[in-house]
Amino acid sequence: MIRKRYLLRNAGAALALAALAGCTGMNTTQSGAIGVNRTQYMSSMVPSQALEQEANQQYAEILQQAKAKGLLDRDAQQLARVRAISQRLIAQAPVFRPDASGWKWEVHVLSSDEINAWCMPGGKIAVYTGLISKIKPTDAELAAVLGHEISHALREHARERVSQQMATNLGLSVLSIATGSSAASDLGGQLTSVMFTLPNSRTHETEADRMGVELAARAGYDPRAAVTLWQKMGAAEQGSAPPEFLSTHPSAASRISDLQSAAQQVLPLYEQSKGKAAAR
Incomplete structure (x- = not known):
């Protein structure tokens, strides 16, 4: 029995490695002025179009449920x-x-006390009223939130994480042969997991932070507002329970420091944007 379990573990590891080896190295975005250029690995088992189609379906269901309850775009x-x-x-x-x-792209507001916002693959955006009523963000701070979430979609972080889960599940599926259980899950379930349950990695968060401040600066919003936003988020966390936004978006002093540095880096883009707006 010990020998059998040993062989199964090795087989699972081999399959996981094989799946990872089958991933394609790519860079889903151009680096921008902020310099995001990490090589990403996407599995051929997770086509971008398939994930977007699933995201569209889930987004439509979320909107339908919210509308039925009178919670969609009330204001x-x-x-x-x-x-x-x-x-x-x-x-x-x-x-x-x-x-x-x-x-x-689609943008909707959902009435909920949660301090949260997200952008699904393909550009499906939702902002919760709790974020607006409790944090009371300025336009520039709200741009920092939205820029961050849009950056996750542009960078295809959800697809990257689902690809990683697929590789893991392939290895675990070998073990399920012995137990009769199923280790693999459907694409929709995995998308739901990475979007709404599992925390983002530090690498993904840093990329979204940096790209987000550049998007904001280019759009004419002061990128330094990202710092004040996270300070407000941190203050909200002092309550009885952390905001949902923070439970899946870890915050720390090092993050504030990185945002300060990134904001200074793209500040000239903000000044250029203001100059163009004044000229018009």
Whole structure:
């Protein structure tokens, strides 16, 4: 029995390594002024189009459920504000990936006490009213939130994480043969997991932070607002429970320091944007 378990563990590890070896190295975005150029590895088992299709379906279901409960886009003025800021950021997305101009972007506001916001693959955005009412962000701070979440989608972090899960599940599936259980999960379940349950990695968070401040700066929002935003988030965390946004977006003093550095790096882009706006 010990020998059998040993062989199964080795077989699982071999399959996981084989799956990882089958991943394609790529850089989903251009580096931008901020310099994001890490090589990413995506599994052929997780096509970008398939993940976007699943995201579209889940997003539609979330909106349908919210609408049925009277929780979708209840405040027209609030929705207009979020959409106006989002559109300015989206207009700058081609700096990182030109094909984003062809994405079918959507932006909605969901009535919920949670301090949260997210952007699914393909550009499906949701902002929760708790973020607006409890944090009370300025337009520039809200741009920092949205820029961060948009950057996750541009960088295809969800696809990268699902690819990693696929590789792990392939290895675990060998062990399930002995137990009769199923280690593999469907694509939709894995997307839900990486979007709404599992925390992002420090690498993904740093990339989204840095790209987000550049998007904000290019869109005419002061990138230094990202620092004040996270200070407000940290203050909100002092309550009885941390905001949902922080439970999946770890914050630390080192993160604030990195944001300060990134904001200074893209500050000239913000000044240029203001100059162009004044000229108009």
